[in-house]
Amino acid sequence: MNLQITPVTPNLKYVKGKLQFELVDILSIVRKLGxxxxxxxxxxIVENYKNYDEAFSGREHxxxxxxxxxxxxxxLKIIHRLGGGVDVTSGGEIxxxxxxGIKPQxxxxxxxxxxxxxxxxAISKNIFMFNVESKDxxxxxxxxxxxxxxxTKIAVRINPEVRTKTHSYISTGExxxxxxxxxxxAIEFFKYLKxxxxxxxxxxxxxxxxxxxxxxxxxxxxKKVVSLIPYINSLGIKISYLNIGGGLGIRYFNETPPSPKxxxxxxxxxxxxxxxxxxxxxxxxxGNSGILVSKVLYHKKVRTKNFLIIDASMTDxxxxxxxxxxxxxxxxxLPDKIQPMVKYDIVGPVCETSDFLGKxxxxxxxxxxxxxxxxCTGAYGFSMSSNxxxxxxxxxxxxxxxxxxxxxxxxxxxxxxxxxxxxxxxx
Ligand SMILES: Cc1ncc(COP(=O)(O)O)c(C=O)c1O
Numbered sequence: 418m419n420l421q422i423t424p425v426t427p428n429l430k431y432v433k434g435k436l437q438f439e440l441v442d443i444l445s446i447v448r449k450l451g452x453x454x455x456x457x458x459x460x461x462i463v464e465n466y467k468n469y470d471e472a473f474s475g476r477e478h479x480x481x482x483x484x485x486x487x488x489x490x491x492x493l494k495i496i497h498r499l500g501g502g503v504d505v506t507s508g509g510e511i512x513x514x515x516x517x518g519i520k521p522q523x524x525x526x527x528x529x530x531x532x533x534x535x536x537x538x539a540i541s542k543n544i545f546m547f548n549v550e551s552k553d554x555x556x557x558x559x560x561x562x563x564x565x566x567x568x569t570k571i572a573v574r575i576n577p578e579v580r581t582k583t584h585s586y587i588s589t590g591e592x593x594x595x596x597x598x599x600x601x602x603a604i605e606f607f608k609y610l611k612x613x614x615x616x617x618x619x620x621x622x623x624x625x626x627x628x629x630x631x632x633x634x635x636x637x638x639x640k641k642v643v644s645l646i647p648y649i650n651s652l653g654i655k656i657s658y659l660n661i662g663g664g665l666g667i668r669y670f671n672e673t674p675p676s677p678k679x680x681x682x683x684x685x686x687x688x689x690x691x692x693x694x695x696x697x698x699x700x701x702x703x704g705n706s707g708i709l710v711s712k713v714l715y716h717k718k719v720r721t722k723n724f725l726i727i728d729a730s731m732t733d734x735x736x737x738x739x740x741x742x743x744x745x746x747x748x749x750x751l752p753d754k755i756q757p758m759v760k761y762d763i764v765g766p767v768c769e770t771s772d773f774l775g776k777x778x779x780x781x782x783x784x785x786x787x788x789x790x791x792x793c794t795g796a797y798g799f800s801m802s803s804n805x806x807x808x809x810x811x812x813x814x815x816x817x818x819x820x821x822x823x824x825x826x827x828x829x830x831x832x833x834x835x836x837x838x839x840x841x842x843x844x
Contacts, residue, residue: 426792428458434751440819452712453729459817461706472681483699486796491824493517504697508535548622562615572620577638581626584740590625624662630674639684660695667704700796707795730765731772732808738771746775749788
């Protein structure tokens with residue numbers, strides 16, 4: 418029998434048995450633009466951003482959207498219009514952000530391996546602040562700032578060494594990870610910074626991981642990092658900013674993450690009033706704002722298993738293959754009549770056994786040529802996509818007030834070879 422099929426993604430609804438996303442018929446989009454295709458809901462991005470923004474209830478803060486989660490120009494423009502900045506992890510992201518209209522003074526730059534060229538580029542663009550992660554990196558920032566006769570603001574990324582119940586690949590604040598300065602070495606690190614003339618430490622930063630669905634680890638991290646402030650001040654260094662990173666989880670299936678309001682109101686009490694707060698949400702802003710639509714190519718039965726082979730793959734959405742992540746998968750069109758459900762492994766065309774989108778999913782029978790939606794794929798979906806197997810990256814679409822428009826064209830075969838050169842054989 419048909420089980421209840423309920424979308425998890427807000428703004429995604431069955432109307433007369435067919436899925437609409439922010440009032441747009443999904444079939445009308447795929448008929449025009451083909452599949453696989455990412456679709457984002459503008460109103461959901463705006464709502465999520467405002468939820469975060471309002472959670473600070475008047476306290477001075479800056480939202481720097483973690484653009485690694487989704488760096489499409491149109492999404493960056495929405496963030497910009499809402500007054501947000503960005504958290505970047507590469508020179509490429511700085512370039513992209515500035516071209517999308519983000520002001521350099523709203524850019525914070527984290528990452529353990531910023532190259533000399535990237536550091537020079539960031540300084541030349543006058544970004545707001547670096548989140549530094551090692552002494553070697555500080556030496557390069559100092560040298561590059563000196564050569565430009567500029568003073569560069571930095572925050573020190575602290576690893577507060579807290580445990581988080583998330584996938585180990587996205588846990589960044591536990592003991593022994595490559596991120597940040599271990600908390601016990603923080604004071605010594607600030608003493609080292611005092612020897613620098615062109616680098617000014619103004620803040621502390623932490624980011625303990627992603628898809629965290631409890632408040633506890635954030636609270637522990639905040640308390641631990643805030644406890645450093647008096648010691649740093651006593652060295653004659655004024656801490657004006659605390660960057661609390663991102664990491665708030667979303668509901669992919671049945672998770673119950675706290676709201677930004679609950680999270681922020683709990684931790685904010687432990688941050689001294691004079692400290693300005695920066696935060697870097699990524700997944701929370703865009704995760705449930707996006708879906709991936711794919712066409713069923715073939716059915717294949719192997720012993721007792723039913724494979725549903727679709728035209729999206731790990732090259733479009735790597736999270737299931739990479740982190741064993743769960744995304745709800747539902748049909749675009751409900752069957753006309755009640756019928757038995759089928760257990761499917763939903764897989765893509767790529768030559769890897771890890772190329773699956775969902776395993777053991779109960780769905781009504783879906784025919785070849787029909788469509789499925791892979792839900793809550795707005796974060797770390799397109800931005801982690803690749804051209805593996807020489808597959809073209811898919812189109813991206815925005816839905817807004819009942820209309821849709823393309824925000825990135827599907828790549829072409831020609832795009833795949835654009836940068837390559839045929840050299841003469843060395844005979
Ligand atoms: C430094 C930093 N800040 C913010 C984020 C965003 O995390 P999330 O998307 O979980 O909010 C990340 C993601 O890994 C990160 O590395």
